Amino acid sequence: MSRRYAGETCVLAYSGGLDTSVAVAWLREALGFEVVTCTGDLGATGDLEAVQRKAIQSGAKKAIVQDARDIFVRYFVWPALQAGALYQDRYPLATALGRPLLAKLLVDAARAEGARFVAHGCTGKGNDQVRFDLAVGALAPDLTVIAPMRGGMNMTREEEIDYARRHAIPVEATKKSPYSVDENLWGRSIEAGVLEDPWDAPPRDVFAWTAEPDEAPAKAVEVVVAFAEGIPVALDGVHLEGVPLIRRLNELAGTHGVGRIDMVEDRLVGIKSREIYEAPAALVLHQAARALESLVLTKEVIRFKARVAQEYAELVYNGLWFSAHHQDLATYVRSTQRFVTGEVRMRFARGTSAVVGRRSPHSLYQTALATYGKGDAFDHKASEGFITVFGLPLRTQARTQALWGEGSEAALEIPRKALAAPSAPAGTKRSAGAKRKR
Numbered sequence: 001m002s003r004r005y006a007g008e009t010c011v012l013a014y015s016g017g018l019d020t021s022v023a024v025a026w027l028r029e030a031l032g033f034e035v036v037t038c039t040g041d042l043g044a045t046g047d048l049e050a051v052q053r054k055a056i057q058s059g060a061k062k063a064i065v066q067d068a069r070d071i072f073v074r075y076f077v078w079p080a081l082q083a084g085a086l087y088q089d090r091y092p093l094a095t096a097l098g099r100p101l102l103a104k105l106l107v108d109a110a111r112a113e114g115a116r117f118v119a120h121g122c123t124g125k126g127n128d129q130v131r132f133d134l135a136v137g138a139l140a141p142d143l144t145v146i147a148p149m150r151g152g153m154n155m156t157r158e159e160e161i162d163y164a165r166r167h168a169i170p171v172e173a174t175k176k177s178p179y180s181v182d183e184n185l186w187g188r189s190i191e192a193g194v195l196e197d198p199w200d201a202p203p204r205d206v207f208a209w210t211a212e213p214d215e216a217p218a219k220a221v222e223v224v225v226a227f228a229e230g231i232p233v234a235l236d237g238v239h240l241e242g243v244p245l246i247r248r249l250n251e252l253a254g255t256h257g258v259g260r261i262d263m264v265e266d267r268l269v270g271i272k273s274r275e276i277y278e279a280p281a282a283l284v285l286h287q288a289a290r291a292l293e294s295l296v297l298t299k300e301v302i303r304f305k306a307r308v309a310q311e312y313a314e315l316v317y318n319g320l321w322f323s324a325h326h327q328d329l330a331t332y333v334r335s336t337q338r339f340v341t342g343e344v345r346m347r348f349a350r351g352t353s354a355v356v357g358r359r360s361p362h363s364l365y366q367t368a369l370a371t372y373g374k375g376d377a378f379d380h381k382a383s384e385g386f387i388t389v390f391g392l393p394l395r396t397q398a399r400t401q402a403l404w405g406e407g408s409e410a411a412l413e414i415p416r417k418a419l420a421a422p423s424a425p426a427g428t429k430r431s432a433g434a435k436r437k438r
C-alpha cells in the first residue's frame with residue numbers, strides 16, 4: 001500500500017502529542033499524503049504556536065490552529081449542562097463533547113483545503129474513534145476517514161519514539177505520564193496504567209486539577225452562581241463569559257478538593273473500563289443547575305427531564321451529536337430552561353460541594369404553602385377528600401384481591417410463586433431436582 005495516495009491531501013486532527021506527530025510523518029511517508037494538520041484548542045492545548053511549529057517539523061505542509069474555546073462552551077458545554085447530561089449518572093462528558101467539535105473543525109479544514117481524506121489518532125478500543133467517525137460521517141459523508149492508530153501504523157510507544165527521532169520530530173524529554181489523559185475546559189479524563197485494577201485506589205499523581213481533600217483548606221468557601229435561562233452568567237455577582245467562568249470554578253472548587261470522579265463505565269465498544277475524571281466546574285454547575293430547577297420547574301418536568309437527560313448523555317457518549325435525535329431532545333431541553341434564572345449558593349469544603357441556598361424570580365416555592373409556622377395558607381381540610389380519591393384504587397384492590405395479609409410476618413412477603421422457571425437454553429439438560437422451591 002506504499003504511497004498509494006500520492007498527490008492527495010489528508011487533514012489530520014492534531015494534538016501536538018507523540019502519536020499524532022508520528023502520524024503526520026507516517027501518513028506522508030507510508031501513504032504518500034500531503035498532510036495538513038488541524039488543531040482546535042478546547043482549553044488545554046496551551047501554546048498554539050508551538051503546536052503549529054511542531055506539526056510543520058513533523059512534516060505537515062500546513063498547520064491550522066484555532067482557539068475554539070468559546071464555541072465549545074456555547075454550543076457543546078452549555079447545552080449539555082442544561083440537559084443535565086451525565087453519562088451513567090456521573091461523567092460530565094468532557095471528552096465526549098469535545099470530539100464532535102474537533103470533527104467539525106476537521107471537516108471545515110478539509111473543505112478549505114479541497115481534501116477528500118481526513119484522519120485522527122484514535123485507537124480501535126475507545127469511544128473517541130466512534131465519535132470522530134460518526135461526526136465526520138454526519139457532516140460530510142463523502143469524506144474518507146483514516147485512523148492510522150487503528151490499523152496500518154502499528155507501532156509500540158518505543159517504536160514511535162524511534163520513528164520520531166529518525167524523522168527529526170521533537171520528542172519531549174519529560175517522562176511520559178503513566179496514564180492516558182484527555183483534557184479540555186470541561187474536564188480531565190484519565191485512564192490506563194495502574195488505574196486498570198478497579199480495586200486499587202487512584203494514586204495521587206493521577207490528579208492535576210484537584211487538591212487531596214484532606215489537604216484542602218480547612219475553611220469552607222461559598223460562591224454564588226447566577227444562571228440566566230439555564231446558562232451560568234455570573235459568580236458572586238460578577239458577570240463572566242463562559243470560558244473565564246468555568247476556569248474560575250475549576251480553580252476554586254479544585255482547590256477545595258471538589259471535582260473527582262472514580263468510576264467503572266461502559267464503553268460503546270462493549271468494554272467496561274475504570275475511569276478517573278477531574279471536573280470541578282462541571283460537577284458544581286450540574287449540581288447548581290439542578291438545584292435551581294428544583295425551585296422553578298414543575299414535578300412533571302423534573303421527572304421527564306431526568307429521562308431526557310439520560311437519553312441525551314447516551315447520545316453524546318455514543319458519538320451521535322450530529323443527529324436528528326439530538327436536535328429534537330435539545331429543543332425540549334431549551335424549552336424547559338425558560339424559567340431557570342436565579343442564583344444558587346454553593347459551599348465547598350474538603351472535597352465536598354453542597355447547595356446551601358437558591359432563589360429565583362420565577363420560584364414556585366411558596367412559603368405560605370410550605371410553612372409549619374404562622375401564616376399557613378394550605379387548606380388542611382381539603383387533604384381528606386384528596387386522599388379519599390387518590391387511595392380509591394388501593395382500597396378497591398384490597399377488598400377484592402387481598403394482596404397484603406394481617407397478623408403474621410409472612411404477610412409481609414412479596415409473593416414469589418408466580419415466577420415461572422426459565423426455559424433451559426438449547427443444548428443444556430436440566431436435572432430433575434432443579435425445580436425452584438418456594
Ligand code: ARG
Binds near residue numbers: 096190
Ligand atoms: N472514557 C471517556 C470517554 O469515552 C474518556 C476518554 C478519554 N480519552 C482519551 N483519549 N484518554 O469519553
